[in-house]
Amino acid sequence: LGLTVCTILALEAVNSAIEAVVDLVSPDYHELARTAKDAAAGAMVFAVIGSLLVAVAIFGPRLWALVMG
Structure with a gap:
């Protein structure tokens, strides 16, 4: 879990x-700049989804047992 947070x-x-x-290289709007920023943000989205899956794998069974009694 610590590795996913890091x-x-x-x-x-x-x-x-x-x-x-x-932003430094291209202060004006440019389609390639938008693509680069979108790709970086997309990488973050995939990393967050992966970390959520790890958290569910670790905590899911315990939470399920707690909820179901």
Whole structure:
């Protein structure tokens, strides 16, 4: 679980760096800049989904047993 949290934090830093570099290189709107930012954000979405799946795999059985009694 700690590894997934660290992965999310690292990817968020990479996402922020990509957005900053794109803004520096291309302050005006450009389709390639939008594509780069969207791809970085998409990577974050997949990482978050993966971390949620890990959390469900770890905590799901216990929560299910707790809820079902």
